[in-house]
Amino acid sequence: xxxxxxxxEDDPRIATHVARxxxxxxxxxxxxxxxxxxxxxxxxxxxxxxxxxxxxxxDGNGIDLIAEIRARHGAGPKILVLSVLGDQETVLxxxxxxxxxxxxxxxxxxxxxxxxxxxxxxxxxLSPTIAASVLRYLRDQHEPPQTEDGAPDLSxxxxxxxxxxxxxxxxxxxAETLSLSPHTIGEYVRSIYRKLGVTSRGQALLRxxxxxxxxx
Numbered sequence: 001x002x003x004x005x006x007x008x009e010d011d012p013r014i015a016t017h018v019a020r021x022x023x024x025x026x027x028x029x030x031x032x033x034x035x036x037x038x039x040x041x042x043x044x045x046x047x048x049x050x051x052x053x054x055x056x057x058x059d060g061n062g063i064d065l066i067a068e069i070r071a072r073h074g075a076g077p078k079i080l081v082l083s084v085l086g087d088q089e090t091v092l093x094x095x096x097x098x099x100x101x102x103x104x105x106x107x108x109x110x111x112x113x114x115x116x117x118x119x120x121x122x123x124x125x126l127s128p129t130i131a132a133s134v135l136r137y138l139r140d141q142h143e144p145p146q147t148e149d150g151a152p153d154l155s156x157x158x159x160x161x162x163x164x165x166x167x168x169x170x171x172x173x174x175a176e177t178l179s180l181s182p183h184t185i186g187e188y189v190r191s192i193y194r195k196l197g198v199t200s201r202g203q204a205l206l207r208x209x210x211x212x213x214x215x216x
Contacts, residue, residue, distance in 0.1 A: 002029035008053035021112035050078040061202030070098035093205040101125035
């Protein structure tokens with residue numbers, strides 16, 4: 001039985017390039033493509049074995065979509081990021097939100113198909129420069145955290161909420177975990193966004209990694 005694949009990519013040329021790689025692999029079947037977060041969300045209830053997604057989308061950050069997939073489906077579907085963004089903060093935000101692999105957009109279509117198959121088999125495909133970034137991060141775990149000047153000063157409760165957001169929890173799940181009302185969690189989330197100077201979950205994670213608030 002073939003594995004269903006969804007491609008989330010706003011550049012039609014790249015989407016076509018990735019689709020060729022999927023079509024070239026006998027074990028894969030393209031279920032659909034999406035060019036925006038909204039279009040991708042419409043496919044979340046389909047039977048999908050792997051998502052191949054870009055992070056820079058017209059209506060938001062793909063990291064938010066990763067978190068939504070994990071919150072809705074758990075560890076079931078594989079998620080493979082295919083992006084031009086290779087900085088450490090972005091890579092870590094994607095991986096810690098639930099991505100199973102992270103590739104840069106310099107692969108030929110056949111390589112993409114094979115990397116997708118590897119992810120489905122339990123592998124964790126990483127472009128060489130991405131693997132080096134992850135290794136640097138792991139080494140940094142043995143050193144004292146280095147934070148930016150003016151790192152956001154979150155309250156202990158706000159920090160708890162931020163950690164749960166980073167794990168892909170939705171506001172309702174955060175409320176249940178902390179035994180608080182969804183309204184109260186919404187207030188905490190708005191406060192966190194205000195202190196971090198961001199407007200979305202993806203931006204919040206990036207800022208939190210960059211400031212040293214999240215280390216793992």
